[in-house]
Amino acid sequence: MSSFNLDVYMPVLILIAFAVVMVVGVLVAGILIRPQNPEELKLSPYECGEEPVGPAWSNFNIRFYVTALVFIIFDVEGALMFPVAAVFQKFNKIGQGGVLFGTLFLFVAILVVGIVYCWKKGDLDWVRSYQVANDDTSKKEVN
Amino acid sequence: MNSSIVSFLSEMTNFEFTSLHAFIIFGIACFLMVNVSALIGGLGTYAERKISADLQMRQGPNRVGPFGILQFLADGVKLLLKEIIIPTQADKVLFLISPLLCLAGVFATLAVLPISSGLILTDLNIGILYVLGVSSLVGVGIFLGGYSSNSKWSMLGGMRGAAQIISYEVPVTLCIISIVLMAGGLSMTTLVNEQGGLPHQWYILHNPFAFIGFFVFFIGILAESNRAPFDLPEAESELVSGYHTEYSGMAFSFFALAEYIEVFVLCGISATLYLGGYKVPFELGSGELINSTLGGPEFIGKGIGQLLQLGAFFTKTFLLYYVVIWIRWTLPRLRVDQLVSLCWKYLTPISIINLIGIAAWEWIFKGQSIFNLIASLLHSSGGGGH
């Protein structure tokens, strides 16, 4: 294929290779010049001078997981909107801008329904659902 | 088809490069680019300290070199000589891989940074999407840095960092889609070439929605690069140092370097998207005007044009860089719930409205900017009067 040249991806590989060489090189070559005096107290995780209690990995709030889930939904939405946005001007020039605007508007409007629903139900709040999860009785006091 | 530094050089010298030549040129150009960006990252730490000192009426670093400008080199030597402490029970492999992921993600974005019309490393068709894609490595790197340290502070910082980066990617992506809609293409040079050199031809002043969009985008990139007031992943007052609490020596400095280069790259991209990128007023960048007035060989005019474009790009980028540092030392840090509600309740709805608004504007006004509309309105009313 003459019209498609993969050479344009060369810098990507070269730059990533540079990053790898830089990190590995400095960390490996650094062994020669940097001190290595490990001792038990130095290697313990920092906990403001106290003895570390328990493992660091504990159960995390499900909000983090839901944030990632919602992000993927918007990511896929973006994936579908990018090509449409890229051709918008082409259609606009031949007088079809209204059609594309309608398509895009409908697409976004359906998703906005979901955002409005989540907003009304309080799912966009970080604190409230946390309180409800902790203590069901505190819900009345908060509201 | 795709413009890149190789096709630019080939055009300048009228020489057809083979793949091997291209590889060598790309290698040299990437080496220069990495070094320049590392230098900018290093000077960024110096600028940060000097500007913060200025804002707080202090002196800042002033011992190493003139005005302390070599401070970052001294810091680098110091960090190189420091022991790298890997905590017990840490995941050693991931502990050392996570700075690499951060640095690789940031370096890879340099490939499409359009510093001038000729000196863009490679102009991928999907330029801006590519930036979004590879910069997601930074989020993974920050999370793994927090996870692998086996320290409670690091873990909290890493979780917060990853959640914050992906949350704020939503408004940033929507802003980028609205700019792509105006420009009609995803490659970086398309995005720049649809704008002009003078401020009223930039996308920020194209229509009112894009004006709001710039601020949404800028807030978004502040959060994406973990800069204050969104530096929750490394909040000193609550998380000691966040995801890099357990890192020392060069392992730490890679995180810092990645952060400063990322700020530079993101400032450059916001300059590209909204502020006209490398465009120079009156088409001076193409070098034709210079050639016709000065005479002389063609490449001199082109070279001067490229230099002017470089100047325009770096001026805009460094102004934004200054604003980023200025914001850091002015605003207090947000709480987690404020951070989340700012993203989901303000920025995302605003950017959705912006997207629809820009689509409507482009449809109704046939892609004309607000200044064109006012000018044509004045012209027609003036013409009607006579």
Place this chain on the structure above:
Amino acid sequence: MFIDIMFILSALLTLGGAFGVVASKNIMHACIYLLGSLFGVAGLYATLGADFLAAMQLVVYAGGIIILMLFAIMLTGGHKEAVNKFGLDKIPSMGSVKTFLIGSFSSLIIGSVVLKIIASIINSHDGSGKLPEFSSSVEKIGTLLVTDHVLSFEISSVLLLGALVGAAVISRPRKQ
């Protein structure tokens, strides 16, 4: 030349990552191998000229899905004894080495025969057998999305709406 290098690198990354996912006992390491594998797949897409698909692979999978998986792993609470029970050393219980050899050889032969037939059908159907112009795959996808496939474009929005509401509902605390 470079296309070969890029293909080999991507394929090695994909296969190596996939092998690491099943061979690794540490679930966090498996997730990072998966990241490598997904990057390799993006590289394969780029090699084939599907640049938009490659970028989307990076944005959605490497950026979104991996973080989602990492968060899901964090939800488990990190028991040190909770290692991967389905590691590579457990596979022999599913069959002996002979079974694997016979299975992989037969799938290789059947796969190559089927692929050969499909390729010949495609080539005879297309006549020229040429690949389409790649330089603007984004615009092609966009044009198709708003002309021929506009209904699926809008319906996918409904699907995303369902996913959004579902994500919100599962995150709510259960009423006792």
